[in-house]
Amino acid sequence: MRVRFLVLVSFAIGCSYESQYLAPQDGRPRAVWQRDRVVVEAAGAQLSPDCLAELHGIVPYEELQLGEPRLLPQPGPRRKFRLHAEFWIPVYVGILVAPPPPHLLPPLLPPLLPRVSGERYDDRALMLLATLSLLVLPAVDVALAAAPAESASSAQAIDQVNALNDLMRSPESNCRYYQLGQIAPAGQTP
Amino acid sequence: MTRGLLAALLSGLLASGCATSQYEATFVARGELVMSYDDKIKMFAGRKLVTTAPGYRGLADFVGCVEAAHDQARRAERHGTAGLVLSILGGSLGGLGAGGLVGLADGDHRWQWLSSGLVLAVSGVILAGVGRKLRLQANGQAVDALNYYNDAVGSRGLSCQAPDSIK
Numbered sequence: 591m592r593v594r595f596l597v598l599v600s601f602a603i604g605c606s607y608e609s610q611y612l613a614p615q616d617g618r619p620r621a622v623w624q625r626d627r628v629v630v631e632a633a634g635a636q637l638s639p640d641c642l643a644e645l646h647g648i649v650p651y652e653e654l655q656l657g658e659p660r661l662l663p664q665p666g667p668r669r670k671f672r673l674h675a676e677f678w679i680p681v682y683v684g685i686l687v688a689p690p691p692p693h694l695l696p697p698l699l700p701p702l703l704p705r706v707s708g709e710r711y712d713d714r715a716l717m718l719l720a721t722l723s724l725l726v727l728p729a730v731d732v733a734l735a736a737a738p739a740e741s742a743s744s745a746q747a748i749d750q751v752n753a754l755n756d757l758m759r760s761p762e763s764n765c766r767y768y769q770l771g772q773i774a775p776a777g778q779t780p
Numbered sequence: 781m782t783r784g785l786l787a788a789l790l791s792g793l794l795a796s797g798c799a800t801s802q803y804e805a806t807f808v809a810r811g812e813l814v815m816s817y818d819d820k821i822k823m824f825a826g827r828k829l830v831t832t833a834p835g836y837r838g839l840a841d842f843v844g845c846v847e848a849a850h851d852q853a854r855r856a857e858r859h860g861t862a863g864l865v866l867s868i869l870g871g872s873l874g875g876l877g878a879g880g881l882v883g884l885a886d887g888d889h890r891w892q893w894l895s896s897g898l899v900l901a902v903s904g905v906i907l908a909g910v911g912r913k914l915r916l917q918a919n920g921q922a923v924d925a926l927n928y929y930n931d932a933v934g935s936r937g938l939s940c941q942a943p944d945s946i947k
């Protein structure tokens with residue numbers, strides 16, 4: 591039962607949606623879903639250098655947002671850190687918190703963290719840990735809840751697909767779509 | 781460290797929330813669905829807004845005559861709505877969890893405050909994470925619905941709607 595629950599939770603949090611859609615190779619570029627973002631699927635369209643230059647002139651993005659992975663730049667030289675046997679002292683920058691009057695206490699849970707018997711220092715360390723968690727976790731909550739689910743590159747991919755389709759449907763464009771049997775101008779492959 | 785983490789989270793939030801379409805499709809078939817992006821995915825047909833993320837209300841009706849598209853659109857509606865609800869719940873729980881900091885000032889109930897705040901904040905992270913995952917799933921299913929519909933109907937100048945509803 592517990593294993594089944596854990597599998598369900600890990601599936602719910604970890605696994606992303608994998609699209610089953612396969613674009614027919616009909617030469618009409620599409621915006622498709624891949625690895626949690628929208629990417630450009632050329633779908634058999636001939637994207638010649640002239641065509642891509644025209645696209646770059648319309649939507650000024652440096653990269654075509656295709657689904658293939660791109661090479662990352664070489665990392666710079668590693669920096670060395672010297673560790674000192676000191677404690678970092680956190681600085682509290684939030685609002686001042688005043689205790690509420692006793693009759694205004696909300697229903698509270700019993701303490702979950704076991705009290706460390708004996709030394710007062712450990713108690714303070716636990717409190718520091720809990721305080722830091724309470725400062726960070728709400729910010730993570732709000733960021734996760736409010737941030738758009740898609741990545742910013744999706745907007746570029748959508749623009750590029752719309753622009754490519756417009757170019758392919760324009761008779762005077764270098765991206766013009768050729769039907770089978772039609773003859774392409776010199777230097778372009780239908 | 782905390783300040784740096786908060787700054788990174790906020791800058792990530794702002795950076796991911798600023799994306800907007802710079803180009804509007806011009807040559808569109810009559811019933812063709814076209815995507816646009818303005819902080820969230822939007823879908824248009826004949827320059828009329830059909831649906832937006834994350835709920836994708838109205839998409840299933842619009843693509844109803846293409847079975848594969850209709851199935852994906854209904855899933856997108858379901859997952860998008862659930863994702864939105866969970867995200868709101870997660871964010872709210874996170875805000876409430878911050879109230880646990882009162883324990884710093886209330887020495888008599890310190891650990892009760894801190895424990896309650898932590899439970900709320902951790903629950904908020906789980907709910908917001910699952911909510912985000914569902915919103916992503918809804919986006920993928922809506923994009924699939926658009927493609928199935930355009931392949932079968934939209935890009936051919938046809939539509940599932942009455943002829944005078946799209947111009």
